[in-house]
Amino acid sequence: MGERSQNAEIAFFGGSFTAIDRSYMLQLLETAKKYNSIYKGIRISTRPDYIDSNVLQILKNYGVTSIELGAQSMCDEVLALNERGHNAAQVRTAARLIRNTGFSLGLQMMTGLYGSDYNKDIFTAKELISLQPDTVRIYPTVVMKQTKLEQYMLSGLYQPYTLEQSVTLCADLIQRFEKASIRIIRVGLHYTDSLIENGYCENYHPAFRELCESKILYQRFIEQTKAVHSKRIDVTINPKSLSRFLGQKKSNCKKWQKEGYEINILFDDTLGKFELCTEVSV
Numbered sequence: 001m002g003e004r005s006q007n008a009e010i011a012f013f014g015g016s017f018t019a020i021d022r023s024y025m026l027q028l029l030e031t032a033k034k035y036n037s038i039y040k041g042i043r044i045s046t047r048p049d050y051i052d053s054n055v056l057q058i059l060k061n062y063g064v065t066s067i068e069l070g071a072q073s074m075c076d077e078v079l080a081l082n083e084r085g086h087n088a089a090q091v092r093t094a095a096r097l098i099r100n101t102g103f104s105l106g107l108q109m110m111t112g113l114y115g116s117d118y119n120k121d122i123f124t125a126k127e128l129i130s131l132q133p134d135t136v137r138i139y140p141t142v143v144m145k146q147t148k149l150e151q152y153m154l155s156g157l158y159q160p161y162t163l164e165q166s167v168t169l170c171a172d173l174i175q176r177f178e179k180a181s182i183r184i185i186r187v188g189l190h191y192t193d194s195l196i197e198n199g200y201c202e203n204y205h206p207a208f209r210e211l212c213e214s215k216i217l218y219q220r221f222i223e224q225t226k227a228v229h230s231k232r233i234d235v236t237i238n239p240k241s242l243s244r245f246l247g248q249k250k251s252n253c254k255k256w257q258k259e260g261y262e263i264n265i266l267f268d269d270t271l272g273k274f275e276l277c278t279e280v281s282v
Contacts, residue, residue, distance in 0.1 A: 009043045009066070010035060016070070017044040018055050029062035041065030045108070049086040051094035056101045067098050068106030068137070073113055073120070074127035081115035083148075088127070095131040106135040106185070111169055112161040112203075113141050114152055118169055125173050129180045136177055137186040140166040140208070143200040153200070163203045163211075170208070171215040178274070187212060207248055214247040216274050218255065221245075224278045225261075232281040236266040241273055 010032045017025065032042050043066040044059070051069070059067070071091045073079050079087055091107075098105045107128045111121045128136060143149050143160055152158035161169065170187060177184050188208030189195060195204070205211055217237075225233060237245050242265070246253055256263055264281055271277070 008039055009041050010039050011043045013043075013045050015045075016047040016050055018046040018059075019050040026058075026062075029059070029064070033062050036063040043068065043106075045070060045106075047086060048090040048094040051097060053097060053101075056097060056103070060101060060103070064103065066104040066106060066134075068108055068135070069094055069098070070108050071124075071128060072108065072110045073116060074124040075116065075120050078113050078115045078120060082113050092131065095133070099132070104135070105131070105133045106137070107131065107133040108137040108139065110139045110141050111173070112166060114149060114158045118165075121169055122172070122176075125176050129176065129182065133182055135183045135185045138170055138173055138184065139186070139189060140170065140203065142189060142195065142204050145198050145200070150200070160200070160203055163205060166203050167208070167211045167215055171212040171219070174212055175216060175274070210244065210248055213244045213274070214252055217241065217245045217276065218247065218252045220274065220276055221252075221256075221278065224276070228278065228280060230280045231260045232262045232264075234264045234266055234279050234281050236268050236271065236277040238269055238271040238273060238275065239267040240269075241271075241276075242267075244273075245276070 012028060012032075029042075036042070042062070042064045044064055045068040048069050048071060051067075069091060072082070072084060074088045074091065076087050095105055095107065109121075109124050109128060116124075141149075141160060143153050143158075149158060153160065174184060174187065186209075188206075189204065191206045195201065221235065235245070245265070247255075253263075262281070268277075
């Protein structure tokens, strides 16, 4: 990787790193430690209930720099219904220990879990923000085949969010985390063949984050033009936000055209990602 390795991390993901066999965990850390001088750091993901002062000291001794907790929800009822095996208090305790020991803290949440709803997901986001993580990941729930969640769905006990509901919710969450200056490092699941083959993917989209960010800009455009008695509008945006503003496959453009707007796009690279200025075209 050359110079790029200075900004790259060694990552142990896809499971609960501190919950695996301790000797195996140490073997992995021993191998990774040899490359500490080459890479930016070591990042792991794990469960909140497998964090304590002892394991944190081990991780620190081996050069781990970032720890992400699979919090998923901060509602105990939702955690219990989904058999997560931990509660919200354990998330808070683990987050505090991680920050106090000097690690970068990441938190992961899942929206639309069994037993959750819009208000509970918003509550979870607020609780995660209060823990002051450095980073966050947002994963909308996708039902996989041959799981208990599939049984709940097919029996009518569980109704997944639609894609539009997920986009609306996560557009809200993105703005909340951005306002709190918490870096969002992932929104939506990575595409895999297994996901498509084994999941009910009606509410999945490979460019999910783009859909959410496009919705944010569309909503802000509508809010700013409510009081404008004209359909001919100049809109100034950051040039890097053009694709978001237009929407995937120009979906936002189609909405504006349907509503009768004639839009002239201008650029200002001092504007933020979700900032825009509107005025009546002369």
